[in-house]
């Protein structure tokens with residue numbers, strides 16, 4: 001019997017598996033939010049491990065704003081087929097009908113096509129627990145987020161009204177209508193995610209790897225022109241640059257970085273030399289401090 | 302740190318080294334302004350966990366909110382929530398992450414404010430080491446004593462005494478040594494495995510990442526070196542094997558696996574294991590993971606075990622090796638840290654979650670409260686938010702556990718309010734009070750089903766709740782008459798009558814009301830066991846007690862009947878003249894006047910006594926029983 005403690009990635013893996021099993025054992029209608037990003041890929045992988053040899057005993061929910069990169073959608077459908085997932089895709093039809101889009105509507109777009117859409121889908125599915133891939137190291141206001149984050153019947157998050165979490169004794173009790181968002185990757189850092197993807201050889205969307213792609217430079221950000229809906233400003237001409245993404249979302253709102261990292265080890269190496277946080281590429285966070293906290297109070301993941 | 306990353310040959314070797322890094326979880330605590338946030342901010346900054354965009358924000362924030370003149374205020378890196386930033390205080394536990402090439406760290410950052418006991422306990426529960434900050438100018442304060450006590454209570458064995466702001470006392474060695482002496486004097490009683498005192502300036506970085514040239518007299522390690530090097534007994538070498546079954550995995554008829562995380566010791570395929578609760582044994586056939594079967598599993602690993610034969614085990618059971626079993630008991634002595642907004646009511650039934658098992662639990666005896674500034678024990682009737690006490694608990698069913706000192710995972714529990722679902726306490730089991738290990742529950746031949754069958758009915762509890770004068774007894778009496786006429790076997794427990802006999806020793810304080818209802822609920826349960834339909838007519842003002850009553854019988858056997866009358870109406874009726882007396886101050890703690898009544902939110906039956914006669918309302922209760930299949934039409 002060795003007395004060496006488990007290496008840190010194994011400990012994080014084991015903890016995430018424990019959390020997922022706890023949810024399945026105590027909730028009636030769990031669901032896993034599947035955003036197709038690297039964190040979702042890791043979550044899916046962990047879910048397969050947690051319930052092996054059974055398949056993950058819950059559906060996977062994707063909130064499709066209709067503005068995701070095409071490669072993401074292809075990857076999503078492949079993954080669903082390969083692992084025989086019960087994939088459920090939801091779009092805010094009403095927002096779509098109103099023509100809400102990322103070019104004209106800024107914060108309203110996020111509110112309607114992401115936050116509202118998520119609330120609609122969670123309410124319609126009567127899910128009492130929803131797994132999300134958020135990590136505490138992503139942003140300051142997340143540092144105090146619980147692993148089991150309690151939401152009122154209106155799906156609001158009240159930072160003052162969260163339950164203390166001691167040891168690994170999670171209080172999983174909710175009343176009808178109330179729900180819990182669960183973050184199995186709470187204790188992971190971005191670097192852990194990449195190292196784990198490397199160690200476990202987890203498939204991720206090819207957009208994470210550097211390649212020549214058509215982009216425009218806008219306000220110092222590189223935005224990829226993923227389809228003909230991209231609105232070019234006067235004088236803007238898409239040009240091929242060698243880029244990759246550190247985080248994935250709606251293509252008009254996701255900035256790329258110039259990079260030569262075309263393999264996983266190269267990405268990890270680049271991470272160590274990195275000088276900007278991944279959120280830099282998420283245009284959603286570029287408003288004033290406390291923005292994320294506001295979004296969360298409203299029900300954003 | 303950049304230099305720590307240099308000299309690594311190949312990338313894959315580097316990645317492998319990282320995968321193989323150990324993880325240290327530690328806690329930082331100190332009084333307000335001791336420099337805790339500054340210290341953590343500095344650790345993050347100096348280990349390069351900061352990216353350029355975060356740095357830009359930090360600089361602009363420093364100018365806006367900073368307390369460090371024109372310099373960078375590292376504390377702003379870690380003060381998270383908007384509300385707190387505005388008030389300039391930290392009020393919750395935050396977790397921070399950084400890594401060197403030797404270790405990965407998780408820091409629980411707990412503030413020194415009012416809620417400190419609750420927050421500290423939360424942060425300490427998962428930590429292996431605590432960094433206690435003191436301000437070199439002020440030395441050991443009452444807060445320091447509290448912090449050390451909580452750290453030891455939660456079972457942390459390694460402590461760093463960080464004597465901060467040493468720059469403000471001129472890097473004085475004597476000052477440092479006298480503080481260390483003071484600390485050791487009172488902390489000796491806690492028998493920490495290691496206490497490492499480090500003089501430092503968090504603001505300037507002295508002795509944080511590297512040894513400081515400004516204190517040549519200090520020969521010990523810098524904080525980070527110590528954190529990287531300290532040996533933490535990762536999986537409790539020599540600890541007994543413990544495996545709480547978390548979830549039973551049954552994808553098809555051919556596979557039945559017990560999923561869980563090893564909570565102590567290790568186990569090999571082929572080992573014989575025992576279910577602690579029943580004593581049933583089997584051998585481990587396979588240790589299943591998606592990456593293939595393992596020959597062995599050790600502490601912290603999440604695996605799935607299959608056994609060589611079918612046994613009765615489910616979520617909440619603990620598997621152990623036969624030679625070293627956990628204790629099994631339904632009565633334990635434990636330390637409680639109270640975290641609820643409402644105070645502890647001895648006798649009230651809470652839910653207790655220990656490992657993967659949740660049972661009912663009540664504090665039967667509060668032995669004492671601990672005054673954590675003096676460590677004195679004081680007599681107490683209750684515990685309020687942030688109080689710490691030592692008590693006996695009685696559980697609705699036996700659980701398997703170890704004393705907390707032997708295993709933090711199997712010796713800890715939380716208490717949950719049955720009604721609000723809030724986590725109201727954290728508990729550490731010190732010992733079992735009665736070894737129930739050898740006492741087996743007698744499976745009686747004549748059981749509830751048999752008795753009910755001979756009466757030809759289905760037992761149930763009809764729980765009438767409502768204000769005094771709402772009409773509970775009137776309606777309950779009518780219902781009983783109707784049932785009697787239908788040939789049903791019944792019994793009516795009425796508040797006033799029971800208070801003349803069984804409960805005549807009880808008054809009307811909150812605590813007595815809780816006990817009153819507990820006894821009535823238990824009595825009702827015995828009658829249900831006897832096969833009867835029991836009518837309980839009690840004001841029973843608290844939701845928690847009614848939930849408790851619902852919880853002690855089987856699902857579908859309990860019906861809450863809310864006899865509803867607005868207070869003004871009940872007071873107007875005042876059949877016994879009690880409201881008049883209460884208003885005159887002659888009766889204390891009178892429900893509705895000077896004591897609260899918590900209305901049912903979701904009663905099985907709601908009877909609005911202002912809208913229909915007692916006769917019609919009683920008929921409605923009968924209707925409900927018919928629909929629920931308790932009595933034939």
Ligand SMILES: Nc1nc2c(ncn2[C@@H]2O[C@H](COP(=O)(O)OP(=O)(O)O)[C@@H](O)[C@H]2O)c(=O)[nH]1
Pocket residue numbers: 331332333334335336337338339340368369376465466467468469501502503504505
């Ligand atoms: N001179 C000096 N000031 C310090 C030191 N550490 C922290 N401070 C200052 O003490 C104040 C309180 O620090 P902060 O980290 O917010 O304390 P916390 O309440 O424990 O988190 C701030 O103004 C810091 O700049 C130190 O080592 N030396």
